[in-house]
Amino acid sequence: MKNFNGKILFLDRSDINTDEIIPAKYLTELTKAALKPYCLEDLSLPGFDPKKDIAGKSVIVTRANFGCGSSREHAPWVLECNDINIVIAENFARIFRQNMFNCGLMAVQLDRAVIDELFATFAGTDAELTTDLNRMTFTVTNGSETRIYPFTVGDFDLELVKAGGWVNYADQKY
Amino acid sequence: MGKTTAQKIFDAHVVDKPADGVWVLSLDRVFCHEITTPIAINDLVAIGKDRVFDPDKIKAVIDHVTPAKDSKTAEQGKTMREWAKRHGIKDFFDIGRNGVCHAIFPEKGFVRPGFTVIMGDSHTCTHGAFGAFAAGVGTTDLEVGILKGVCTMREPETIKVELTGALRPGVFAKDVILAVIRMLTVNGATDKVIEFAGPAVDAMHMDARMTLCNMAIEAGATCGICYPDRETVDYLWPFIQNDYADKEAALADYSKWRPDADAVYAKVVSLDVSTLEPMVTFNYKPDQVKTVREMEGTPVNQVYIGSCTNGRLEDLRIAAGILKGKTISPDVRAIVSPATPKIYREALAEGLIQIFMDAGFCVTNPTCGACLGMSNGVLASGESCASTTNRNFNGRMGKGGMVHLMSPATAAATALAGKITNSPLFVG
Numbered sequence: 001m002k003n004f005n006g007k008i009l010f011l012d013r014s015d016i017n018t019d020e021i022i023p024a025k026y027l028t029e030l031t032k033a034a035l036k037p038y039c040l041e042d043l044s045l046p047g048f049d050p051k052k053d054i055a056g057k058s059v060i061v062t063r064a065n066f067g068c069g070s071s072r073e074h075a076p077w078v079l080e081c082n083d084i085n086i087v088i089a090e091n092f093a094r095i096f097r098q099n100m101f102n103c104g105l106m107a108v109q110l111d112r113a114v115i116d117e118l119f120a121t122f123a124g125t126d127a128e129l130t131t132d133l134n135r136m137t138f139t140v141t142n143g144s145e146t147r148i149y150p151f152t153v154g155d156f157d158l159e160l161v162k163a164g165g166w167v168n169y170a171d172q173k174y
Numbered sequence: 175m176g177k178t179t180a181q182k183i184f185d186a187h188v189v190d191k192p193a194d195g196v197w198v199l200s201l202d203r204v205f206c207h208e209i210t211t212p213i214a215i216n217d218l219v220a221i222g223k224d225r226v227f228d229p230d231k232i233k234a235v236i237d238h239v240t241p242a243k244d245s246k247t248a249e250q251g252k253t254m255r256e257w258a259k260r261h262g263i264k265d266f267f268d269i270g271r272n273g274v275c276h277a278i279f280p281e282k283g284f285v286r287p288g289f290t291v292i293m294g295d296s297h298t299c300t301h302g303a304f305g306a307f308a309a310g311v312g313t314t315d316l317e318v319g320i321l322k323g324v325c326t327m328r329e330p331e332t333i334k335v336e337l338t339g340a341l342r343p344g345v346f347a348k349d350v351i352l353a354v355i356r357m358l359t360v361n362g363a364t365d366k367v368i369e370f371a372g373p374a375v376d377a378m379h380m381d382a383r384m385t386l387c388n389m390a391i392e393a394g395a396t397c398g399i400c401y402p403d404r405e406t407v408d409y410l411w412p413f414i415q416n417d418y419a420d421k422e423a424a425l426a427d428y429s430k431w432r433p434d435a436d437a438v439y440a441k442v443v444s445l446d447v448s449t450l451e452p453m454v455t456f457n458y459k460p461d462q463v464k465t466v467r468e469m470e471g472t473p474v475n476q477v478y479i480g481s482c483t484n485g486r487l488e489d490l491r492i493a494a495g496i497l498k499g500k501t502i503s504p505d506v507r508a509i510v511s512p513a514t515p516k517i518y519r520e521a522l523a524e525g526l527i528q529i530f531m532d533a534g535f536c537v538t539n540p541t542c543g544a545c546l547g548m549s550n551g552v553l554a555s556g557e558s559c560a561s562t563t564n565r566n567f568n569g570r571m572g573k574g575g576m577v578h579l580m581s582p583a584t585a586a587a588t589a590l591a592g593k594i595t596n597s598p599l600f601v602g
Contacts, residue, residue, distance in 0.1 A: 015360055015459060019567045024546040027209050028239070028246035030216065030253070042569050044458075065361040068394065069567060070546070071296040072210065073312035094365050094396055095296060098326075099312035156193035156326070166326070170318045171223070174189065174198070 001162055002085040002104055004131035006058025008140070009084070010123040013045050016062060017069035018096065020044060022078045024070075035074055036081040059129045060087040061118050067096025067107075076100050086131065088138070088151075090115050101157045104165040106131075108151050121145055133158070176434030179399050180330035180367040183307040183431065187290050195329040202289040204319040206234040207275050210294030212253040214317035226261045227323035233284055234258050235267040235275050238542045239549045273514030273540040276300040276482035280384065281514055283413025287402035287428040292316065292325050297482050297564060298397075299390040303383035304410070305402035305431045307367070310391060330396070331440040332367045333358070337374035339448030344600025346492070347382035348484055348562065348581035350374070351389040352453040353445060356463040364394030366440055369433065374447045375400055380409040381488040388483045389564050392460035402428035452600050454560075455579040458568040466584055467602070469594045474578065475557040477508040477589040478571075480538075481545045484562035484582050485513030487520050493586040494526040496597050497533040503592025508535045509551045515540060533589070547571045560588040
């Protein structure tokens with residue numbers, strides 16, 4: 001199972017699409033690892049610098065409809081290549097969310113009020129998130145403030161995470 | 175309790191329900207193209223499972239970058255070609271016989287009412303025009319589809335979009351779907367299927383229905399569905415005539431996929447299409463839609479007619495009808511890409527290609543390239559394109575470029591004027 005803990009990258013925008021996460025011109029790469037330098041290269045977000053802001057981050061917290069657009073699994077892959085194994089958002093586009101769990105990664109939906117609180121409390125600070133899959137809680141801390149948030153993911157999604165993805169799961173079962 | 179079309183298809187294909195609300199479905203079709211499939215193939219090879227569940231149910235094409243533009247895209251093509259050969263996938267469409275996936279696969283009769291279809295391409299929802307359940311998936315779903323012939327899907331909830339009234343002249347399926355996306359918003363149908371129903375859909379040819387379903391994903395939908403009817407049977411007849419005594423028998427059989435009268439919907443919305451004008455997107459989201467009238471006079475640098483949304487014969491006929499005997503503005507460059515070799519040949523035979531060339535259009539081979547900024551019509555920074563494609567994301571057709579989505583009629587009129595304008599077919 002992957003690691004779902006680490007420093008948070010806050011992306012304060014809705015409708016971040018897969019072209020922004022990994023532009024189509026890089027879809028000619030034949031290995032996942034080759035995608036690494038291009039993560040969020042075309043993200044349209046004032047002040048965001050993909051060359052500086054991604055390094056050292058392992059969790060994305062963002063707004064609504066993250067991952068909309070293309071079906072490209074290159075989007076989860078480029079996050080994974082950059083050690084980002086979990087995205088937390090108000091909601092996700094279907095294919096992106098499924099691709100995350102299919103890769104054994106997590107796309108977790110939290111209520112808008114909770115997302116608002118995360119941004120208000122922790123954005124702009126050196127915040128770190130720890131995932132507890134037994135208690136199904138996130139602990140977020142920045143040294144001065146620590147808060148605990150319960151979350152849910154579907155039973156089947158959790159099985160995919162534990163199995164390391166859909167290929168392993170399906171191969172054993174079907 | 176009655177069932178929707180998607181629920182009926184799920185019931186007929188269920189293999190497993192591994193958790194509450196999660197279905198594993200058997201697949202009738204796994205479609206493949208060279209952008210999302212090679213990594214699945216390479217992974218299957220790497221894990222020692224280089225097999226396919228059924229070579230006759232897998233259909234493959236090279237369409238996104240074709241002919242190859244560089245060594246990497248050549249490598250993607252090679253991976254597909256060798257894989258298709260070693261597994262006996264006979265419906266593999268290589269250079270010279272290849273077309274845009276969501277145009278060539280329906281044209282070959284590969285999709286039937288009641289089918290389950292996946293492809294590593296978000297616009298797979300197009301095939302729902304035949305009364306099928308067709309969903310775009312990622313490479314891992316595709317990989318499992320290739321290996322096992324199954325896919326997981328969440329329990330389908332359906333939004334019914336009732337399209338009443340008749341379209342005014344100069345208003346087309348593209349205008350309707352842009353209006354519907356504006357109404358639903360870009361994630362208004364996420365995790366849901368959209369059934370397109372009503373007299374306006376009944377009146378549409380399959381080409382127009384495919385345009386409608388093609389952009390269901392732009393409202394977040396898993397699939398767009400039109401009900402199978404006489405039009406569907408007529409389109410498919412060359413492929414199914416040995417399966418049925420006559421068209422009536424086919425129609426009777428396919429009608430079982432229509433929803434029950436008491437089917438339960440997440441939401442029902444209605445739109446009187448007779449109120450619609452030609453539509454166009456502004457800005458970078460497909461639900462940012464205005465009337466062409468509101469955007470009148472906006473200059474563009476490039477006009478593009480093609481893609482899985484609007485590169486079919488009916489689209490080329492409409493555009494050529496407007497361009498005939500005229501030349502495009504010196505301020506624009508224009509590109510037309512017939513979506514398949516068959517469409518290209520028919521357009522040639524009907525004299526449409528001549529009209530496009532006389533007007534000053536560049537005619538390219540069938541490919542998806544320009545739509546996603548990979549090849550054959552990429553924009554420079556600060557440029558804009560009047561385009562019959564499906565996605566206007568920031569940088570979609572080239573970094574720093576703006577895309578205005580519109581119908582082929584509006585695109586043709588815009589090419590002549592050099593700025594966004596209504597076609598002469600539309601008389602306000």
